[in-house]
Amino acid sequence: METSLIKEKIKDVLISVLDHNNFEMTDDLTAKDVDGWDSLSHMMIISKIEEMFNIKFKLRDLNKLKNMGSLVQVIQSKL
């Protein structure tokens, strides 16, 4: 799947969980930059992304997630 399409889908997930779209989907976007993306909503976002792409994360994958770029990479590696 193309990176831009993956990002588009992630964006949909974020909007559905966080209820707003006040963020730019750049590679260096981090959770801190997005209002409401906290340690609590994080797992909901992760779970929704798994559903959306029909993939399964491992706990160790989560440690690799530093920003949007790395999230896209991890998802891509699982498709």
Added chain:
Amino acid sequence: MVFNSFGFLAFIIPVVLLYWIFFRKSSRLQNIMLLLSSIAFYIIGDWRFFVLLAISTLINFYLGISIHNQKNDKKKSLTLRLGVILNIGLLLYFKYFNFFITEFSELLNIAGLQSLDTLNIILPLGISFYTFQLLGYLIDVYNEEVEANHSLLEFSVFVLFFPKILSGPIERATNLLPQLQKVKEFKYEVFVDGLRQILWGLFAKVVIAENCAALVDSVYVDYESQPGSTLLIGAFFYAIQLYADFSGYSNMAIGVAKLFGIHLMRNFSTPFFSVNIADYWRGWHISLTTWMMDYVFTPLSFMLRKYGRQGLIISIVATFILVGFWHGANWTFVVYGLLHGLYFIPLVYSGKMNKSNDELNGLIPSAIGLIKMLGLFLLIVLTDIFFRAPDLSDAFKYFEILFSASLFKRPDIMIGSTTNFTLLFMSIYFAVEWIHKKKSHDFEISKAPLVVRWASYVTIFIAILVFGRSSETFIYFQF
């Protein structure tokens, strides 16, 4: 050996001088000096468990390497499990064995069977702190967050480094190990900042915490015969005592480490200036909270991610029960943790966990921010009763009296000149914290004019001499 003793002063001065004069050439030499002084420090504190600490360090050192070298994923995970069982097993034995035996015996009694005997177990110095540090290290190596350390010297200093061995901060390999691998250079500003932080911690401990302790002890010793209003005052002073005691200790520990050019992680960041419970825990015992978040909450909430909010709530409550239980084998701590976990529930539903609050920004807080802050503080004061009470029945009794009609009676406490001075110093203490709430620590006054700095040092020094009370222990040493 406590930091606020002349014994420690006699220990630290020669160690610092030797370190910077004869051992400054290489990181190896510096580490040798740090290790020798740390061993001496621990043995002076309590020689009986040094062997346990040494063996524990050695085993974890080889476990780390073994996890790192293992190519087979299954064996890697098996080695990690072995490490976790070993470390937790030791902690369970020394800290919780008698608790479980007593509880189990009661069950046997109910069933009409003979009860079991408890053992006479002494808690090894610092075990709760170094066990968690070692566990974190093994998990980090397993997750490839850090490389396994291959130098026994560096690793031993990582575990034993004396400023933090007794009561933390619970350090992380990612922060401390890289610092031990480099030569530490003497930096005047860092050294002076360390001294400043020690002075501030000492002030918090011997002036604030110890004077509060005297009041609190006088309330708790026969709380049953006091009116509710006195108990409320006692609970208030205990919340302050607990904070000043442990944050004071932490500031001293971090300050002492700076004298060696080593930066330990921050352990407290003005927790009372918070508007919700999540905010409070971001500032309270940070090294334990972040440890629990990373190694307990995250895996748990990941496991339960399918259950949405309910999954999150279960994860939070379970994590905080563990935070409570970490403090000791007593139901009071379990209730303390449980309550804190429950306080998160409204936040989960409002979705305001990490929302940055600007209600307390600036020198003057907004009215709504102030109300929230005071409300939260009252909640903390009341919850801390579980932390202080010897057992649950005492805690409940304390609450019963506190919330009786006698809450509106005149409090019985002696408002003497000491209490007045304690209140005055507390106000100064929190005012200084308020002004520095965005700084790297509460007494970061390096940019203040020379006159202000020296006037502060002299004032604090005199306050310590005149109003300080000596104490041989810290609340957190028992954990």
